Amino acid sequence: MTDASSHRRPPAGGAPHRAGTSGTTPQPPAAGGPRLRVLAAMSGGVDSAVAAARAVDAGHDVTGVHLALSANPKSFRTGARGCCTIEDSRDARRAADVIGIPFYVWDLAERFREDVVEDFVAEYEAGRTPNPCLRCNEKIKFAALLDKALALGFDAVCTGHYATIVTRDDGTRELHRASDAAKDQSYVLGVLDARQLAHAMFPLGDTLTSKDEIREEAERRDLAVAKKPDSHDICFIADGDTQGFLAGRLGTSEGDIVDEDGHKLGTHEGAYGFTIGQRKGLRIGHPASDGKPRYVLDISPVDNTVTVGPAASLDVTGLTAVKPRWCGTPPAGPGTYTAQLRAHGGECEVSAEPAEDGAELKVRFTEPMRGVAPGQAIVLYDGTRVIGSATIASTERARPAGAGVSQS
Numbered sequence: 001m002t003d004a005s006s007h008r009r010p011p012a013g014g015a016p017h018r019a020g021t022s023g024t025t026p027q028p029p030a031a032g033g034p035r036l037r038v039l040a041a042m043s044g045g046v047d048s049a050v051a052a053a054r055a056v057d058a059g060h061d062v063t064g065v066h067l068a069l070s071a072n073p074k075s076f077r078t079g080a081r082g083c084c085t086i087e088d089s090r091d092a093r094r095a096a097d098v099i100g101i102p103f104y105v106w107d108l109a110e111r112f113r114e115d116v117v118e119d120f121v122a123e124y125e126a127g128r129t130p131n132p133c134l135r136c137n138e139k140i141k142f143a144a145l146l147d148k149a150l151a152l153g154f155d156a157v158c159t160g161h162y163a164t165i166v167t168r169d170d171g172t173r174e175l176h177r178a179s180d181a182a183k184d185q186s187y188v189l190g191v192l193d194a195r196q197l198a199h200a201m202f203p204l205g206d207t208l209t210s211k212d213e214i215r216e217e218a219e220r221r222d223l224a225v226a227k228k229p230d231s232h233d234i235c236f237i238a239d240g241d242t243q244g245f246l247a248g249r250l251g252t253s254e255g256d257i258v259d260e261d262g263h264k265l266g267t268h269e270g271a272y273g274f275t276i277g278q279r280k281g282l283r284i285g286h287p288a289s290d291g292k293p294r295y296v297l298d299i300s301p302v303d304n305t306v307t308v309g310p311a312a313s314l315d316v317t318g319l320t321a322v323k324p325r326w327c328g329t330p331p332a333g334p335g336t337y338t339a340q341l342r343a344h345g346g347e348c349e350v351s352a353e354p355a356e357d358g359a360e361l362k363v364r365f366t367e368p369m370r371g372v373a374p375g376q377a378i379v380l381y382d383g384t385r386v387i388g389s390a391t392i393a394s395t396e397r398a399r400p401a402g403a404g405v406s407q408s
Contacts, residue, residue: 036155038062038201041141042095042103044088046218046225047160047204049095053221054203055158056099062158064096064103067145069112070236085238095223108144115139117236121249124272127299128375131188131343132234134389138191138325146199156201161185164205165197166385173197175327175386178205187343190379190389191325243273255304257284260297260313271299274306277314277371284308315368315398321361321378321390330354330388337380337387339363341372352380361390368398 038060040052055062066089089105096103116136123130146157162178163186175197178184183204192200204214211230218226237245250272257266266284268274278296288294288310295314298307324330334353340346349366363378372395380387 034155036060037153038156038158039145039149039152039154040064040101040158041145041160042066042092043160043231044085044091044095044225044228045160045231046215046223046228047162049092049099049160049223049225050214050218050221051158051160051203052096052101053099053223055201056101058203060156062099062101063154064092064099064101065145066092066103066105067112067140068105068107069109069116069140091225091228095225098222098224106145106148108140111144112136112140112236115144120234120236121246123375124246125250125301126375127271127301129275129373130375131377132236133343134188134191134377137188142192142196142200146196150199156199158201158203160204161189161202162204162207163189163202163386164384165200165202172328176205177381177384177386179208180210183211185343186386187340187345187377187379190327190377190386192327193325194328197327246270246272253304255306257282257306257308259294260307260309265308268306271301271304271306274299276373282308311370313397313399314370316365316370316372316395317368317398318362318364318396319372319378319392320394321363322359322393324354324358324361324388324390326388327386328388330358335382337382340379340381341369341376341392347381350380360393 038055040048040055040062042048042052042064044066052062052064068089093103093105116132116139119135120130120132141159142157149157162180162183164176164178166174166176168174173194175186175189175192177186207214209217215226234240234242247270250270252269253271254267254269255271256264257268258264265286266282268283274296276296276299279293282294282296284294290310292310294308295311296306297309297313300307331352331354334351336349336351338347339350339352341348348369350363351366352361352363354361361378372392374392374394376392377389378392379389
């Protein structure tokens with residue numbers, strides 16, 4: 001299965017080509033070409049609405065679906081900054097009506113609770129820093145949703161993500177960054193494997209336009225979501241108070257805040273309320289001897305201890321990551337790549353090598369990096385191409401000090 005624009009023959013010589021570069025919308029299928037049955041995931045926002053409309057423009061048979069991810073969406077207050085409120089489902093339905101496509105609401109609340117929400121809580125309880133949006137793409141949109149779509153006879157799942165799929169002469173597909181780096185979302189799609197990419201469609205990925213132009217397009221299409229604000233927060237935490245959400249799930253548990261030598265500096269009400277590299281909100285009563293700020297260096301759920309220290313102790317030279325997922329054929333040995341460690345972070349140069357059994361990925365940084373935390377995803381790139389991702393399990397510190405922590 002290929003996306004609409006991939007029905008054109010690629011350039012000779014096997015070079016990859018980017019779909020849709022001739023215009024701002026995908027091109028209709030060539031005469032006699034397949035007309036795909038496309039399931040458009042519609043969050044209720046402007047991106048997914050425009051993506052669904054472009055899939056229709058490309059000549060496909062499109063059906064819209066909104067995912068009900070809360071067992072009681074009415075509990076999500078009006079004005080919540082996620083994408084799962086009752087108002088969002090209504091916005092998605094209105095957009096589908098304007099586009100002229102069938103629309104359904106699918107209840108995936110239980111699967112979302114198990115695979116995303118409970119995973120999020122468990123990761124923080126274990127002292128790690130997860131990315132729930134990445135987990136949602138892996139487990140919900142391109143697993144539960146895709147499996148259901150294929151079972152119902154759909155060929156592809158279309159979303160409003162900003163990423164690009166490149167199809168080679170042999171029919172294999174590659175995931176690449178979006179044409180506009182400022183909007184690129186390939187990081188949170190780095191968990192997709194070859195099978196999932198074969199049934200993915202991202203109509204916005206090759207659009208060299210600003211978000212304002214996407215909104216202008218939505219207005220031209222008479223879509224009421226044209227001026228709807230973007231969602232930035234975790235969708236299942238309506239008020240954006242992550243620490244309060246975790247406290248409600250995990251309760252309070254007083255523990256110590258210590259320096260690298262183990263000296264007690266203060267107390268906290270739950271180690272889950274901290275992240276590696278955090279500077280603010282430490283509530284330490286004793287200033288550092290050098291007068292410089294201190295940062296969270298380590299979170300130990302075993303003894304409920306948070307270790308803090310100077311910025312230099314945050315420098316990480318390497319890491320071990322687990323559960324690698326490859327966007328195609330796994331690397332056969334060591335290689336040099338660029339890596340991204342956060343959804344909105346920059347790239348850094350690394351060398352990486354998968355273990356022989358494929359269970360781990362060893363990574364070395366060309367230059368020390370800061371704020372690298374277990375639980376985060378590391379996504380590897382070769383140029384614009386996404387190679388794959390893995391979950392950081394441990395890090396190697398550049399500067400062990402005193403009896404301080406050399407690994408997290």
